[in-house]
Amino acid sequence: MKDNSFKKTEEVEISGAKVKSALKPLGGKGGISLSAMFYATGTGTLDGPLRWSVEAEGEEG
Numbered sequence: 001m002k003d004n005s006f007k008k009t010e011e012v013e014i015s016g017a018k019v020k021s022a023l024k025p026l027g028g029k030g031g032i033s034l035s036a037m038f039y040a041t042g043t044g045t046l047d048g049p050l051r052w053s054v055e056a057e058g059e060e061g
Contacts, residue, residue: 005024006022006023006024006051006053007022007023007024008020008021008022009021009022014056015058016058016059017056017057017058018056018057018058019054019055019056019057020054020055021052021053021054021055022052022053022055023050023051023052023053024050024051024052024053025048025050026048026049026050026051027048027049
């Protein structure tokens with residue numbers, strides 16, 4: 001089962017390989033505030049620990 005709660009980065013190319021990463025904070029607090037039904041703001045803190053995933057796809061060598 002895939003964990004969709006990771007915040008993912010755009011993939012970049014490094015030495016011919018496609019590299020991307022994802023971060024999931026395991027601590028901290030989040031919140032949301034709504035105003036006039038047109039705007040939404042969010043706040044949060046990224047207190048550790050953090051789970052960090054780095055993936056690379058390419059050919060060896």
